[in-house]
Amino acid sequence: MKIGILALQGSFAEHAKILEKIGTEFLFVHTKLDLEEISKLIIPGGESTTLEKLLKKFEMWEEIQLKIKNEELKIMGTCAGAILCAKFGARWEVDRNGFGAQQSSFSTILNSEKFPDFRGVFIRAPRFEKINPAVEILAKFQKDPVLLRDGNFLGASFHPEISGDPRVHEFFLEKF
């Protein structure tokens, strides 16, 4: 089974560059059929409303839900992808653009024991809220959790695919 990168819209090419850097084979996921070949899916940054609409239109939404239910699919979502993780059952909620419009976009070193000195790039970033206590918080910015793991879901409100640091991707590949 392969790693898939959802390639409907958004920063899928940037995720692909990181996987190339790590030396991992992957598949761009365009259709329902592509989903049959993968056991892990990266949902990139982009526009979550657009991604949700297209996944439903192309009958991929139900397929992903089914694979998650059968524990056949693990998902890493960045920004818009983390919003979709919540819709697929990850136990956190999201305030869309909770960090503000484009002028409030920022980058900074995250507070994380697991990923020391990791630079987070936040673009019109969502803010996690109502996080279930069972969810593991892997990184914070000030008081805000920004990298979460809930079982088979890994969600980041920032863009590890933009800063180019492969450690979060490596974690998803090795520990999930």
Next chain:
Amino acid sequence: MNIQKNTFELKSGLAQMLKGGVIMDVMNAEQAKLAEAAGAVAVMALERIPSLIRRDGGVARASDPEMILKIKKAVTIPVMAKVRVGHFVEAQILEALDVDFIDESEVLTPADEEAHISKKDFKLPFVCGARNLGEALRRISEGAAMIRTKGEAGTGNIVEAVRHWKKIQREISELSDENLKSKSAEFRVPVELVSKIKKDGRLPVVTFVAGGIATPADAAMMMQLGAEGVFVGSGIFTSENPEKMASAIVQATMNFQNPEILANVSAGLGTAMRGEEISQLETKFAER
């Protein structure tokens, strides 16, 4: 803690999030909602779509802030708005309104024939139009975080967008170690920038196509030619069924290599916008 804001990485990063998507011109909150529901990745707020500017004539300026704010309230996707070429105060106003992206656009009446806006001075990212590699690189030197072809807006005729896109690609492929210096002089940009384009074989920012896209097939054709996304101006809200047309263009853009899906989404859309022959136009926006 060191927090960085308004860097080029953050500006061009927003453009990267829009890739593979459709940005739609909208004139009010209802249209903005329709665009968002259809799957647009962003909306361009403007009082008159290009075909109406073309029809009405007169000076076309930046839109009323009240209208832009209403649109901003209506959607969660990024909101872009246009300013006149060179009109840095209109850009300051858009920044104060906290939109997400500024389009320094030839569709509006130019305010300065000598200089474009010095875009590096702004916190917000800019997208600018280009007909050729020289124009694209000058805009990037000025700080543009995204480039789009000019095409010929408001015509529903794709021919100029195709011409501009192909020209930019051809000019990139013609760069060589021998002509870097002469090209940088010809384009009036630093040789380092031209050298980077030659090495990467592409522009250093996300590049969309704009100007004349009126059907799902138009959008898919530009994507097959290598565009990273499309702007649709007049093509949606001058068509017979905007809701269907908007959704169809979004699906076509994301499945541009799948003729079966393209056939499917193109069926039963009603009449597309009425097109114009480029040779019959009174004003060519692209020449601005």
